[in-house]
């Protein structure tokens with residue numbers, strides 16, 4: 001199966017380790033991974049801040065770049081939700097504005113083929129034990145768009161539970177938002193920071209070494225808060241845990 | 252008529268700071284944070300339990316959504332039906348286009364009775380139009396009879412929650428308010444009043460009883476109006492509403508035009524979803540229904556004031572109109588992480604929380620500072636949509652209204668199609684978004700930027716000066732990696748991915 005990795009602009013720029021981990025993991029599972037060099041950004045930040053019309057060319061570009069692949073895998077719940085939930089909505093809005101079906105038709109092919117990483121592993125590859133080894137105590141934070149827009153459910157948890165050496169501990173208030181919210185983190189910095197601090201306090205109370213999530217944007221906010229509050233915890237993307245093996249442990 | 256809308260809202264917006272500034276104090280007030288956290292988490296957990304008991308919740312939610320959508324689609328027809336059926340049952344129907352007109356009508360009706368005081372059932376619509384203040388200006392005193400509204404009124408305070416207006420107050424504060432203020436409004440608080448809930452409730456009961464027995468005019472809103480019979484429905488849990496609806500000689504009900512349901516059968520759905528969503532009760536304690544007037548029983552005169560006040564304009568918007576499905580259960584407030592930390596007052600409206608963030612900027616327009624900032628008062632986490640018993644996709648409407656704020660576009664104001672200009676103060680953001688779009692449409696440009704960041708990474712601080720402080724006042728920045736992923740990919744084509752290569756340049 002020929003699969004395209006849609007890494008997202010944030011991961012490409014700031015979290016290349018997550019990208020390398022996805023490649024390592026999928027390759028290990030027998031998937032042929034390609035990284036189309038023309039990829040950039042899905043347009044989520046534009047769309048969610050109110051710049052839908054600025055997001056449209058980015059969505060069209062996404063469709064151009066990824067349209068030919070059998071499946072598109074992304075290690076980001078919110079960017080996955082952007083394509084799956086909001087691209088169809090963008091098409092509908094364009095139609096409602098009297099701009100015809102062109103945008104909807106352009107975006108339609110990529111919508112059903114786009115998978116968030118844990119969905120792809122569990123639903124498409126049909127695996128929960130990916131042969132990983134990660135000897136640490138981990139607590140899992142389900143990020144909002146993965147949880148509510150994509151409905152990832154217990155997939156990430158099942159994947160983590162199958163990891164050798166990993167002890168999974170429950171995060172109190174797990175399904176409460178961490179307070180990132182894209183430009184919300186800047187526009188409403190006080191409330192965002194208060195939410196982040198509460199999330200970090202809950203995470204600390206578990207005694208885990210690692211807080212794991214399936215979205216680096218949220219982890220950037222949570223991790224930045226952890227670092228500032230001088231907790232001993234580390235934020236780690238789920239791909240890095242699943243890619244880690246006894247022979248090639250995560251850094 | 253069509254033209255460029257210069258920003259005059261339907262009714263004057265409050266002189267209220269933008270949401271982030273208004274929230275600043277609440278976020279940093281530990282007592283308030285504690286009160287809100289405790290209250291919202293308690294109701295939140297109870298609601299979840301009450302909803303989980305119902306096996307066909309998803310179907311009820313869908314049914315509620317469809318009933319409301321159907322009614323809103325044919326609102327013109329149902330409004331006429333309401334006027335006919337209420338009139339046939341002996342009621343008198345009045346139409347109010349906006350708050351001023353509604354207030355004028357109500358004040359006029361009270362004056363006709365020769366009375367100078369009224370008792371009130373808890374009602375969002377009358378708060379929305381500022382009825383108490385309007386009556387006060389005409390020399391008419393309005394007494395709130397809902398316990399929490401009484402606390403707010405006596406404390407010369409503003410409500411901070413739809414269902415629990417005094418959620419921001421604790422028992423000690425309530426005792427002090429009663430002791431200090433009750434005597435000014437009527438029967439004083441008993442000597443030596445303590446802050447036990449039973450004593451506080453008894454003090455309120457004695458204070459209010461006197462008013463119920465004396466009042467000749469009652470004022471209410473309504474949760475529903477059943478079009479087929481012209482029946483109004485009030486759902487409450489204290490019984491004070493029942494007193495106001497039955498004891499006075501004249502009853503005046505101010506009701507938003509979106510409160511209609513076509514038939515009694517439709518009520519079946521909402522009388523299941525509303526109590527469980529709001530107070531987590533399986534069945535609502537006091538459900539009062541009345542149809543016009545009845546000889547020898549209840550009020551002899553009944554007036555229904557149908558209130559528009561921005562609702563028709565909201566209805567004209569394809570995406571935004573779903574906000575009119577709201578049944579004011581307040582479940583969205585109780586799960587909202589932003590409401591929990593910012594408190595209700597920050598929303599600058601009688602409608603706080605997620606529903607307020609999508610309703611106020613539609614009813615009032617987006618011209619004021621507070622209304623233009625409300626669509627951003629959310630992390631788009633979607634918890635509100637998940638619990639809403641009429642499936643209002645609040646995040647969708649928030650994003651839609653953000654678009655209205657930053658891009659402008661067509662809206663309906665006072666029934667006229669107008670084109671909004673983009674709001675001021677977003678010019679820098681707009682330029683940044685455009686620049687980002689330009690770069691993202693050109694992978695080469697993105698790459699140049701990434702490489703520049705990587706090359707200069709040794710100079711990157713973990714905090715930022717100026718506006719960047721909004722991030723780095725509380726959060727450290729992640730370190731910039733030695734090379735972006737795409738450079739690694741180009742070097743290795745992913746071949747070393749399986750060998751755990753962490754990037755040679757690291």
Ligand code: SF4
Pocket residue numbers: 528576577578579580581582583584606635638639640641642643
């Ligand atoms: S928007 Fe939905 S959840 Fe919020 S108050 Fe209205 S009906 Fe309840």
